[in-house]
Amino acid sequence: MSGSQGLVKLPRNWNRLVRRVMRRCGRRCEWERAEFRVRCSREATMVVHAGKKDDHSVGNLLGLCTWHAAQKAQLEWEANRFVAIRVRPMRHESGEQQS
Numbered sequence: 001m002s003g004s005q006g007l008v009k010l011p012r013n014w015n016r017l018v019r020r021v022m023r024r025c026g027r028r029c030e031w032e033r034a035e036f037r038v039r040c041s042r043e044a045t046m047v048v049h050a051g052k053k054d055d056h057s058v059g060n061l062l063g064l065c066t067w068h069a070a071q072k073a074q075l076e077w078e079a080n081r082f083v084a085i086r087v088r089p090m091r092h093e094s095g096e097q098q099s
């Protein structure tokens with residue numbers, strides 16, 4: 001099956017990386033490490049990529065609570081959508097709208 005578009009291939013040692021990230025953050029959400037600078041004290045339940053999805057170094061990984069992992073996913077989704085819209089050539093519609 002090859003219909004996994006958008007999904008990241010996780011490295012073989014992913015579980016170990018997760019454990020290392022969890023140890024680093026003490027199982028606390030690391031959301032503040034991201035550029036958003038918002039503190040969060042919830043329990044980290046997920047490990048996500050802070051930057052590039054194919055960079056699996058621990059420095060690029062964040063332990064996040066479920067809530068912030070969802071937030072991040074949504075932000076990225078919106079960002080991608082934004083890019084997709086911007087890439088499209090703009091059509092000049094000068095007030096002429098016929099439906």
Ligand SMILES: [Zn+2]
Nearest residue numbers: 029040065068
């Ligand atoms: Zn959080």
